[in-house]
Structure formats: C-alpha cells, structure tokens
Amino acid sequence: MPFLHSHFKGKAQMPDGKIVEVPGAPGLIQLGPRIPVVIHVPDQFAAELTKQGKPVPPPISGFALIDTGAGSTCIDEEAAKTLGLPVINVVDMASASHGSHKANVYPTKLQMTGLPVGINTASAIGAPLAKQKLLALIGRDVLSRFILIYNGANGEFTLCI
Amino acid sequence: MLSLEKRTIMSVLEKELKFFEENKAKWLGIYVGKFVLVKGEEFIGVFDTAETAISEGAKKYGTESFLVRQVVPQDEKVQIPALTLGLLHAIPA
Numbered sequence A: 001m002p003f004l005h006s007h008f009k010g011k012a013q014m015p016d017g018k019i020v021e022v023p024g025a026p027g028l029i030q031l032g033p034r035i036p037v038v039i040h041v042p043d044q045f046a047a048e049l050t051k052q053g054k055p056v057p058p059p060i061s062g063f064a065l066i067d068t069g070a071g072s073t074c075i076d077e078e079a080a081k082t083l084g085l086p087v088i089n090v091v092d093m094a095s096a097s098h099g100s101h102k103a104n105v106y107p108t109k110l111q112m113t114g115l116p117v118g119i120n121t122a123s124a125i126g127a128p129l130a131k132q133k134l135l136a137l138i139g140r141d142v143l144s145r146f147i148l149i150y151n152g153a154n155g156e157f158t159l160c161i
Numbered sequence B: 001m002l003s004l005e006k007r008t009i010m011s012v013l014e015k016e017l018k019f020f021e022e023n024k025a026k027w028l029g030i031y032v033g034k035f036v037l038v039k040g041e042e043f044i045g046v047f048d049t050a051e052t053a054i055s056e057g058a059k060k061y062g063t064e065s066f067l068v069r070q071v072v073p074q075d076e077k078v079q080i081p082a083l084t085l086g087l088l089h090a091i092p093a
Helices: A025-031 A043-051 A077-082 B002-012 B014-030 B050-061
Strands: A003-007 A010-013 A019-022 A034-040 A060-066 A074-076 A089-094 A100-112 A118-127 A136-138 A147-151 A156-160 B035-039 B042-047 B067-070
Touching: A034 A136, A043 A100, A043 B050, A060 A077, A074 A077, A074 A100, A077 A100, A077 A118, A089 A118, A089 B067, A118 B050, B014 B035, B014 B042, B014 B067, B035 B050, B042 B050, B050 B067
Parallel strands: A060 A136, A074 A118
Antiparallel strands: A003 A156, A010 A019, A034 A060, A034 A100, A074 A136, A089 A100, A100 A118, A147 A156, B035 B042, B035 B067
C-alpha cells in the first residue's frame, strides 16, 4: 500500500548551548498537515496541446495543506492561470463577510510528491493561496480516495492509498 | 477590488451560465443528476460523470473555457471554512 508519512521534528538550543530535540506536536500545530505537491495540466488537455503542436506548460511545485474542513480541493488561482487551465464552472463559495462569492473552477492534475499516482480532479476551486505560501488545499473530495491518520500527539500524519 | 474580481469571473463563462439557467428547468426533467457540457449558447452533450464531460470538452476546445455542470435542482454552496473565515494561519496565542 503506497503511503506518505510526515513527522515533524525540531531542535532547540538550551541556555547552556546544548542542542536538544523538541517534540513534533508544536510544529504540526503551527504548520498543519502539509505535503509537497506538483500541479500539472491534466492529461486530456496536455494531449490536446501536444496534438496541436503547442507546448505544455511545465508543472508547478509547492505545498498543499490537508483540510478536512473543505468540501472541495482548491488550487492557487494564479497557478491555474500560469498553467493555462480553462475555467469549466463557477461556484458559489460561502463567505463569512458577505454571504457568498463566485469562484472559478479548474480541471487539475495533482501529484503528491512521494506517492506514485497523479490525481485528475474534476473540480478544483481557484483561490488566492499563494499569499499563504500554499499551492493547494486538499479537500474531502480528494481525501475520499485515501486513508488519513493524524497523530497530533507525536506531530505526525500518514496518507495511504 | 471585489467588483473587479466579480466582473472577471463572470465574463469567462457568462454566456454559458446564462444558457444553463435558461435551460435548467427543461433539463431537470430529462437529465437530472447528469453533467451537461455547454459552449457559448450551444448544448454540446450530456454525460454520466464530470470527468467524461471534461474529456469531451478538452477534445473539442483544447484549453478554451467551457461549462461542465451537474443538472440538480439546487446548486450546492461550497464550504471552505479555513479559507473563507481567514483561519489558514490562525494560531491561538
């Protein structure tokens, strides 16, 4: 069973200069369960570009936060534009400040670094994530294909196919 | 800023969304639960899954935008609390 395991570990310097290991839990609290990902032009669009003799934009790397509170996966809007992904739908996104707002939906191929499979997601919502130093939020639609084990006490989590 | 963002989003699939809304009542009677593919003011086809509709759209239009939407009575509002509530980096003091 392919899996991705992440364990936060930290080191701290004591007043006497000695370096000691600190528990991983605070790191996981601060950064959240994030994994390195690569976003590609989905296979069917890459094939069409190739057929037309056009270059396929290179994939974009970054970090994705696993968000069990999100119903849908989101990708950074600017990354979607850089990859030339077409808008295939517009959805209403619930908002705290003004009821709801419209958001573009893009077809996306998400590769989790370390896992051997790329996931073509039918709908990833465009959102301004880059300013949060994120490329994607992995929502429950993608998580429905995985087993997620979150061990907050040890500062580690595991994603299995 | 918000109005500019809204205008940009609406302009991409404006025709397709208008066409979808105009035909939704009729489609609910025959295609409920299925995914329709719309380009401009043209109905291209109906599919069992979003993936097959997207593949067909990619074959016909490459990376041009097109609409793929499920025919359901009530469109679901997407919930991404961490994003919409600004909680992505909220750390308790």
